[in-house]
Amino acid sequence: MEVRVEGKEYEMPVDLYIPPHALQVILETTFEGPLDLLLYLIRRHNLDILSINVAKITYQYIAYIELMEANQFELAGDYLVMAATLAEIKSRSLLPRTQAIDDEEEDPRVRLIMQLREYERFKNASERVAELPRMGRDNFSVCMDMPDIKQVRPQPTVQMDELLAAYAGVLKRCDMYEHHTISRERLSTRERMSSLMAQLQEHQLMSFHSLFHVSEGRMGVVVTFLAMMELVKEKLIKLVQVQEYGPIHVSLGGQIESPNQELSL
């Protein structure tokens, strides 16, 4: 039996007892580490953790690791450590039993089974925690307006460095530094994008020229133009032209239904 992974053919291990059609699902599933993968292999067949056949599971485990590698999954070292543990258990089982039984504490199979059972407990618990009613998904905070109160609510003030620290935190978390370069230039464009949107919301259809202000100088004009291009790209605004070489008008995206020719950029 053969299986195709990204065009390449692989021989399917004959006693791999997961049906081939499940392969795709498995490859698309991300496992939360080697214990998770092992549990998956065990639970798919309603086997008891206590009764796992290590030789079989090792074989399967290695087969999956190879398939994942063939599919260019980035495998953490933890997966390989587990493979080594399984191999060790398997090799021990080939030795005369007395030796393994001598020192139960050190039996890697006992240790693995304990670890699997412990992990499964928390995995199941986390699934139940995930089902708890949660703010923002199942329950929502109540947002109520206040009557006019004579006493003005003291507004907390925010310092610039607090705001920047918050953003630095966001960026650090999402690891966005590498992907987005928000330069000064980009910020002035984003600001102009907002103000163009606001103007168009008020006037709906504006002539292309009226959005440029010569008094802002060359830089201002360039920023406006860049902002416009960005808005067109994000489909937030539309440029329309009734006739060739006629005046160009700008409107909010998808607002105007007319036979006017839409400028494609």
Place this chain on the structure above:
Amino acid sequence: MITELGPVLEALLLAADKPLSVERLCQLFDESDGVDNKRIKKTLRDLKGSYGGRGYQLIEVASGFRFQVHQDYALWVARLWQEKPQKYSRALLETLSIIAYQQPITRGEIEAIRGVGVSSPIIHTMIERCWIRSVGHKEVPGRPELFATTKEFLDHFNLTQLSDLPALEELASWDEATMAPAKLKQPQQQEIEVVTESIH
């Protein structure tokens, strides 16, 4: 078919960060829900009368219906606010900073960046403070609102324009714990260079 429309409307009006019109409410239902403008209006009328003796009421303003804390209890609410100078939550600051740097941006986009939902009261607070406003709708299914910062936002932070905010490269070295002072001003020269570059 929704048999009890009242609690659904209550849930919607309480979760929203601004008044909702009958038309807007109507859009939120499927055909199978059996809800039309007329039914909504009638239900809202019934609801309005049902909060006697409560600390809040349902009122109609120009842009729709909203819940409001009852005037009679304003005195105690004022005490609540009086207590101590409060601070804005981390969530609010993060949301505000994302809007400042990534505007115009939808709530969903902010949530994607933060990895967690943005609650209505947060948006509400920032709109009330006139720091952000809706500048339109994104033309994607659902037409979500696009938020942008305002002049008041710039004023509050003593900025002349948005581009006075530190560039990302400066933030990269930002130590959150120490909140190292920001270098807010950059030589003009650099700005021109960058813009010129981007034209090509």
Place this chain on the structure above:
Amino acid sequence: MITELGPVLEALLLAADKPLSVERLCQLFDESDGVDNKRIKKTLRDLKGSYGGRGYQLIEVASGFRFQVHQDYALWVARLWQEKPQKYSRALLETLSIIAYQQPITRGEIEAIRGVGVSSPIIHTMIERCWIRSVGHKEVPGRPELFATTKEFLDHFNLTQLSDLPALEELASWDEATMAPAKLKQPQQQEIEVVTESIH
């Protein structure tokens, strides 16, 4: 002397942007108001029961009482924003659950249970959300930080105390298992069956 405490408490809880404890509520009243903890508790209990059939509810979470939109109407409320509720990754939920059940716990201990490294952004995210915090150091080499969950974590998941968490499964006695090697043997029959199945 306040004769009707109910609406006053409603107004206060609705105006506050976070849960309010009985003690905190009590501080807001003067002596002449004739309000004490006991009266507040009783009134809150009465109020809690008075929102049947409404789209919202008054609930008690770890840090106090709060109003929230009832989860029965989450479907419609979610339509207000058109965006799907934020999902937490399994890695985050597993890590958070292990901390919740085993606290205080070090990162290394979490990793031992999960059999895989815990990424820093996950810990960082949970600290930012105020769901976990460092409560000290374990006196072992390297003095690793000990993490515990917070009241905000309980608030977020609508819990009053840690013991409200779903019960952790009991493990069957370990000795019994190791002492009974027969149980470790897998019946050959079953394996063969499964293999056969997979060929088709």
